[in-house]
Amino acid sequence: MRSRTYFLTFLIIGLFILIGSGAFRQIEASFTLDSLRIRQQYNSSPVLSAEESIKTMELEDGFEVKIVAKEPLVNSPVAFVFDKIGRMWVVEMEGYMPDTVGTDEDKPRGRITILSDKNGDGMMDDRKVFLDSLLLPRAICLIGNGILVAESPRLWFYEIRDDKPVKKTLVDPTYAEGGNVEHQPNGLFRALDNWIYNAKSDRRYRKQGEKWLIERTHFRGQWGISQDDQGRLFYNNNSENLLGDLFSPGFGASNENQLSVAGFNKKMVGSNKVYPARATTGVNRGYQPGVLDDSLRLVNFTAACGPVIYNGHLFGKQYYGNAFVAEPSANLIKRNILENNGYSVTGRQAYPNKEFLRSTDERFRPTNLYNGADGALYIVDMYRGIIQHKTYLTPYLKNEIKERSLTEPLSYGRIYKVVPKNRKSRPVKFSGDKIKLIKLLGNENGWVRSMAQQILIDAGDKNVAPLLRKLLKTSTQPLASTHALWTLEGLSLLTKEDLWPFLTSPDPNLRMQAFALSRSVINKENYTEFVTYFEKLIAAKDPQAAPYIAFLSPAIKPFSSLAQKSLLLNLGKTFGTDLYVSDAVISGLKNEEAWYYKDFTASNPDTALTINRRLRKVLADADKAKNNKVDLAVQFPRGATIFKSFCQTCHGPDGNGVASLAPPLNNSEWVTGDKNKLSAIVLFGLTGPIQIGNKLYKAPEINGEMPGIAANKEFSDADISQLLNYIRNSWNNKGDLIQSGDVYGVRNKFKGRQKPFTMDELLNMK
The missing domain is CATH 1.10.760.10 (Cytochrome c-like domain)
Structure with a gap:
């Protein structure tokens, strides 16, 4: 390192003499020398213990970081889930990038472990290996009597008995087919609507008895996925702070001719700026102009991942519903404030020129963030030097890794939690008592509400229906009603009578949930009642209901294609300038776009009308895809x-x-x-x-x-x-x-x- 620095210094001095001593050139040389001094300041990257690493963290006032698990109890963690008794099921990707060429990365060295806190002090102190010898495992989901495990390229379901896998079922043989480690499906997020969603994927999954349902959904994100209280999904890609959906995730993906649907994959936060605590020259394209600033710090996200919508009770009201995003390349965690207006969501960074949490420890690599049963914000820290996969590793970053010996260590890893200072909270205890579980559907902590819903559904006890219906009639808590409705849906017990009062609710969020749930109850006997009500809402020009009616129209079609067409034509005539309604209408027109366009433009010929423009685009895309059948895999x-x-x-x-x-x-x-x-x-x-x-x-x-x-x-x-x-x-x-x-x-x-x-x-x- 010293010889390299001397060489660069002499080179700069030599160039300075050659080009003269103008004021501009002096300033330019000064900047370059400043850069060298900054590099000298960070010319080493020591391996720190978890306790030492916490000392390098700059955190928002009033908060502190606590260790939950550290090596050797945990190794190369990338994801985890809590079970109902507070244990952590951790995904360990030990085989990831052991060096800059990925030596032996194809060897099965990953595992799923169970971490427990035996003495109740808040730190995990017991480790049990559930599955070993896995090839780069990436995600898990506890459901029913077992666990989903994503091990590229397949998705498996393991039944569990006494904390051991006893039966293995293949759920999806092509779950992560294609793509490299950075670009394969992950997440396995069990959402409010009882489906399991993924990042970097257009598939969703659901367990129905012994069968697994697989459906097409919107392609979302890259690494990590979360939801808000309304079940809308949030995600990102490596250079985008936060993306998300405005509508329930089950809507709008039924038309394969429609390449994008407004209201999904929406940019939620305009700014991608980041503010690291140290020079971050060890990013893949740090040599490019504009990637680093004058202090050699990353300017914008380059490895955004692991977003979480915080809905715990511990932080305080000003943090509830905030989106936290990890940036492992810059060793920080971003806080974003989200605001809801109807079905619209807008976001902004919480503060300028600083972060919720940032560290000067280059090996601090937050890769996933989670809510917890105690209301804390949990951080998965892979703790390693190499975070960039070999596929796109530049010679510049290879040199950075070599200069500061970033290859080691390979067997470290931590899980932390962020909590307010001087405020204690203990995890909620879950029992098998269905009355207590139903009461938890209204808990102040969103993670607890979701877990209570999942436990009730997994138990499969249909005798809870009267208790859930009593809650719907008596509760003054909209979120308790929301979870009760989706619990009934998950147990296949939801009826039109359960739902109908909420379709007219003055609470816009409850009304949103009622629309999302309607698809589960529309049938041959009641569809005319829904059609009549939907037509009234269109006639009243209800802007909040309109996109949901369009999204629900495919549920009407099996019973009356004429009724569906009438709804969609009336929506187009009434809301033809609305982008969200226009795209929602088109989502219900799979392979029927041409007739709709012909009928609609006969009385609405304005070519600039939003719905007409969007229809022409879908028709053009479908036309391009007609010959999209060529497969040259044999030749190439x-x-x-x-x-x-x-x-x-x-x-x-x-x-x-x-x-x-x-x-x-x-x-x-x-x-x-x-x-x-x-x-x-x-x-x-x-x-x-x-x-x-x-x-x-x-x-x-x-x-x-x-x-x-x-x-x-x-x-x-x-x-x-x-x-x-x-x-x-x-x-x-x-x-x-x-x-x-x-x-x-x-x-x-x-x-x-x-x-x-x-x-x-x-x-x-x-």
Whole structure:
């Protein structure tokens, strides 16, 4: 390190002499020397104990961090869930990136452990291995008499007896097929609506007796998922602070021709700024202008993950409903304040130029955040130096890892909790008493309410129905009523009579829940009552009800397609300028968009009308997809494998792009055009906006940068040529073949380049 610093210092002095002594040049040199001094300040990164690491944390006034578990009790944790008796079931991803080339990462060294607090002092003191020898496990979910375990590429359900797995059932053989470790489904979040949702996935799961239901849902997020009190999901991707849904997660995903639906994957917080406590040169693209500021600190999120909506009782009212987001690359946790207005949600960062929690310990790596039974905010700290996966690891970051010996340690890990100072809270105890469990549906702690609902459903005791219905009639707590309704739904006991009073509730949140639940009770005997009521709401121009009516229209169709069409046409005529209603209408028109457009425009020909514009887009996208059946995996097997592992998670298996992540490859002139430009993009990456056809794609609609793979030794020029030929001739694309020599020529031409290309550079490339 010393020799490197001396070399850079002499180089700067030499350049300074050569270019003269103008004031501007003196300032520029001064900045560079300041950067060197900052680097010298952080030229080492010592491994700290959990107690020492806490001392490096700067936390909002009035709070403190406490240790819940630490090594050797826990090793490389990435996720956990509490069970009903307060134990932690922890996912340990020990095999992740043992060095910069991922040596033996394909060896099954992960596990699921059970941590217990035997003496009741708040710290876990007992460890039991539930499952061992797992390949990079990533998520778990306790449900019924067992546990879901995500072990790429499969999703398994293990029945549990005496804390041991006794029966293994395959739930989904392709749960995490394709993608690399950073870009595979995770989360397994058991939501208010009794379905299990994931980040980086468009599937949801539900246990029904001994069967598992799998349904299509919206593609969401990257790592980590949470919900608010209304069951709306929140998530993010690595460069976006917070994304989320405005509507119940079960709505709006029924039309595969509709690539995005307004109100889902919505940017909730405008600012992606972060404020680290130390220089963060150890980020993957720290060499690029604008990634680090003058003090060498990260400017914007680059590894946002593990969001949680805090709904505990311990912090105080001003924190309830806040969104906390982890940023392991900058060693911090962000706090965002969310505000609700009808079905709209808007957010802002809690404070400028600071964070809720930030550390100067470079190995502090918060990867997931959780609510707890005691109202605390829990932090999963993987505690390690290498956090970036090898697929996109730049030579710059490899050098940073080497300079500060960040490879070790590999067997550390911590779980912390944040609590207010001088305020104690003990976890709620759950019993088998159904009266006590129903009472907990109104508890002040959201985690407790959700757990009580899940315990009641898992018990399967239908004798609780009278008690739940009594609560619905007598409770003055909207959240207790919400959980009681969804508990009845989870037990398959919900009726129209249970629901109907809440469809007219003056409480907008209860009304929202009633609409979301209506799909479970609409049937042949009662659908006309719902249609009549929905028509009245449309006639009254009820803006809050309108999108829900559109989302519910597919539930009417099995009993009367005419009634559904009438509802959708009336919604379009009444709310044709409303983006959310327009997209909700289209979501109920799978493969029937053309007739609707024809009928609707006959009396509403305004081409600028929102619903007409959105319909034309869906029709155009569907037309593009007609020939989207080409599979070149036989001709380009290596290319197909690489695409599925590293490209389709952002660009989609159909090549049409994924909202908030990446633009389309299908029908893209950048894919089918100049082969050298396409090679340059894949090798060295692309940053900034990109024009495809007549549309400019830019953040936040897409991620601001696509990483290159030139530095990844796993891919030869022949591999990359196969990948390029695969995407260049798949779907509706048709391009001439690219040879490995073509790829080599571009690699050699830009040898030593680290920064990604911009669109302007590519346009001027010769």
